[in-house]
Amino acid sequence: MPNDYDIVIVGAGILGLSSAYHLKKNNQGKSILVIDRFGDVAQGNTARSNAMFRNTFTSRDNLILSDTSIDFYLDTQKSGVDLGLKKSGYLWIMSEKQLSSSERYIQKMLDNKIELRTYDRQELKRLLPTLKTMFGESDESRLLKIPDIAGAAFGVKCGRLDPEKLSRFYSDGFRALGGKIAFNSNVRSLIAGVKEPLGIEGEPFVWQEGRVTGVSVEGELQGEIRADTVVIAAGVWNNELLDPIGIDGHVKAKKRQLFTVSAKQNPSLQALIHTTGFNNIDVLPFVILPKSGCYVKALEENNEFWLGCEDEFNRPYLNIPEKTLDNCKAEPSYYEQSLYPILRSYFPEFENAKPAQMWAGYYSMNTVDSMPFVFEENGMIIAGGGSGSGIMKGDAMGRIVDAVYREGDHAVTTLYGGRSYEADRMSFKNRSVEREEWVI
């Protein structure tokens, strides 16, 4: 019986779509179907992302995956496709302790030709006059353990993009080449079979070479879809498909929340948005504060900020989140009790600021090293583990999936711009990714 498709890709988020695009482009004779349970592209965690990008990593792997992807995004937008991309920069504001522990990593990044500027406290104060840098003996800052600011580092090839526009770019390209997408179709399970079935009840037996032979789908698309290769790019839902067939999807979901604050009625917040001196669009860069990963993103086109911070301890891991994200909601108390006290300590203009909107999504965490992975197993290519930086590495990841499809685990991928990358570094069998050292 011939297969229905050469390749079925589960997931129409950024990773599935980038994979679909590069697979179709380099294997035009192959029939490829993308399946997603939502009604359009990027309706899962891709759309809920903060969608920032940066190339400021010490890890060789992080650098090449992000830097080449960013180049592709920049050139794509330059060629006339609007990806909502703004090269606004990243500003890490640091305590004395962070600054001194970062010194060698900053030097390493500079040696690797990453565009990075540093500021001391005075230079920073000149650029951001309202930023509070010294806290003295105030009770609240002592209680919050708010550190004084000693300086900052600024990443130039960093900024933000629109994840839905980027996803649409890939899906349009994929469909233009003849690729198909089935929306509103839930892949309920993977079909565990054998390459040459005997037709005996209970296969695969232990003495057979088992493999995934397709997917079982319900929704607008129904029934069993047979494929030669199944690509698993379902993000935090990877385990839902893989646990039942005894393969670890190597991700756990961790909720992350975003809160918007409008600057419309507040001239001092408006002034903060239009900070000059960092980038050529005269907008406040993405600011990371020296406490709890608290960050401030200015969106000048909406006259608003997006705010968040990173809670690790006591923020649950989910092995398999619910199928929908309906119950994945932001918590007002998280803004009030965790984020806001830090935010207004450093930027007094946020005093009394209330969130206008809030939402939450899941990071797809690779809990071992927070680095992404691509590996082949039993008729599948499994990709994921973005760990909060999946979109900025999305183009490279799609190219690696394609290379593994064509050449197997030992593929050497040519990433955008011509740099080569050994896919096997990202496998688990022979994992050798360089861990990120600059984590502040």
Place this chain on the structure above:
Amino acid sequence: MPNDYDIVIVGAGILGLSSAYHLKKNNQGKSILVIDRFGDVAQGNTARSNAMFRNTFTSRDNLILSDTSIDFYLDTQKSGVDLGLKKSGYLWIMSEKQLSSSERYIQKMLDNKIELRTYDRQELKRLLPTLKTMFGESDESRLLKIPDIAGAAFGVKCGRLDPEKLSRFYSDGFRALGGKIAFNSNVRSLIAGVKEPLGIEGEPFVWQEGRVTGVSVEGELQGEIRADTVVIAAGVWNNELLDPIGIDGHVKAKKRQLFTVSAKQNPSLQALIHTTGFNNIDVLPFVILPKSGCYVKALEENNEFWLGCEDEFNRPYLNIPEKTLDNCKAEPSYYEQSLYPILRSYFPEFENAKPAQMWAGYYSMNTVDSMPFVFEENGMIIAGGGSGSGIMKGDAMGRIVDAVYREGDHAVTTLYGGRSYEADRMSFKNRSVEREEWVI
């Protein structure tokens, strides 16, 4: 408020008890409580284990962890404590392909002074005259893809022990030193707090240093038990406690099944049990067949065999199994359709053999590298990932937990016999365990 205990250990399996024993021995002034939901020691997966031990590993870490633990078990039994230990040896029977791919690993093990003998087909036939080594063109062996046998490797410092006796040795020693064990007590959750709480609803906030301050228990022991350090040694139930507080327990459970076959009515099976020439107890060693990890364990004292094989693909992973093992059962069809066809192909004396008893338990799989781990995090020491070889490394693991308690992640542990081991190799932050290469 003073803590109830200095250390609370969750889990009275081999890992929890070995940890309890070594912690109490080296920290006699500290109060230590072990909590377990079952009614006695080793009532979870420890008791359901095959409980074999071997030191035949290429990985430096596997070797030192198992070899020093085995030495401790051997000397303990020599000193008069019955651990049910039999040094019956391990016999890997191999196909041509396995033999040739094993060559360099066998040499490496020999270089590392591991006692290992090799046999060619003829020598093997002389020792095991009933073993079928050549299959010709038979339909069934072609169907099953049963490979011909080319030779074997025999591990000398290998054998079996009684996991309940070993567990009792540790628990007796622990209690003799004043340690306490609470049975029939279920640790429902870890208490996520802060070292110096402010007493505000909702702590820990993101700007606080969160840590586990105790456990919440129901059963014979009730309520909140506060401890300075909580040791998580709950095996496949690690995630049940750790996922909710956002720390990955780094294990998934995979069911493994054991089937017994009696030799009582069968002289040829009896003869197989009393195979001579391998060890000084004249018993068939633990035999691993060259297909699907199918193995044969002879128990001369019961006049029976224990049989099993290893299914990877399509055997589900569980992130958190049920609290009891009541529904973790062996499947008769697994014996009949998967194990038996392989078994009787090689050992015709098993023709028509039916299982007398069967049971199942869970391997606590570290899905990244199948190696165990110990790491410190937020007031806890988390240990696990035995991946099917936890008992044989149990003594070393307990010593490492103790060293990490006393000296932190960077502890250098002195294992039994005096060899030293850097605990940090087994952490995740700085993981540097050597992966096992000899996997056949």
